[in-house]
Amino acid sequence: MSEMRQAMQDVKRAMGALSKQVPEEMKGFSDFMGPVLKPGRLNLKTKELIALGMGLTSRCKYCIGIHTQEALAAGAAPEELWEVAIVAVMMGGGPAMTSVAELQKALYRYVAE
Secondary structure (H helix, E strand, O other): OOHHHHHHHHHHHHHHHHHHHOHHHHHHHHHHHHHHHOOOOOOHHHHHHHHHHHHHHHOOHHHHHHHHHHHHHOOOOHHHHHHHHHHHHHHHHHHHHHHHHHHHHHHHHHHOO
16 A cells, blocks of 8 residues: 555544544534635635645645645646645745655555556
8 A cells, every 4th residue: 555545544534533532623624624615716726726735835744645636636737736836845945845755645646546
């Protein structure tokens, strides 16, 4: 099993456990996310690209994996994700650059399949 696939399964399992332990709070979080990602002045693809950039600058491999998958599903091309990566490096410096490795893994996982 690939490292990215394992990481995604781990976070989904943890989110499920969190939902069982604090269901009201997780429902609130889920209820918040729905309207945030609903197309408005920005479409879903743009919002997912922004989320990917934030995941890269915060060095969250789970966020990188999730938002890579969601951006691709929303119609983003891999080349757009690489452009997001370089903007994240501009804003986040060297630490963000090291997180590009997680983007590469996620792209391999979701584009290669």
